Amino acid sequence: MLSILKKIFGRKSVDYKELIARGAQIVDVRTKAEFAGGHIKKSKNIPLQELKSQINTLDKTKPVVTCCASGIRSASAKEILQNNGFEVYNGGGWASLQNKV
Template sequence: MDTITAKEVEEMINSGKEVHIIDVREAAEVQQGAIPGAVNIPLSLLEFRAHELDKNKEYVMVCRSGNRSGLATQYLNAQGYHAVNMVGGMIDWEGPVE
């Protein structure tokens, strides 16, 4: 499984690169703060909403600590998507939140 650090994601965003972030936390967790522009698809719904994603794009998967997003990354990669796990999750995120 490919991984990326929170700092690397922040640097990509700050450099103007288009980054597709999927936040797999539950809605109540996301309300406490999310990376600007992240799309919330709770892990429990990912199987049912994966069709909303584009297999030609790379997705950065995010959760609180990196565990759920790791599961989401494995699932999406097995389905033919290109996903990477942001290790450390929102715990390690030091960038802006909305």
């Protein structure tokens, strides 16, 4: 059923390794405590509630991959960043994304 829905709605597969090769920034929007418990090497921790105030710390010329614990907060972060002119991909949960980069 899920695969049928993906086909209907045209969900594209993202090559995260290629994005990283292009210089993508990984932004982990979990809390500082969650990030301290484990994260992707070279990812930047900007908790979701601080994203708008720290948006200028990101390079708008490079793609951004957002991640969190499950993909919900990273989806919100993606929307915020897209509305501010960034090329953004929701990487979902950080543990899953770690296996894709």
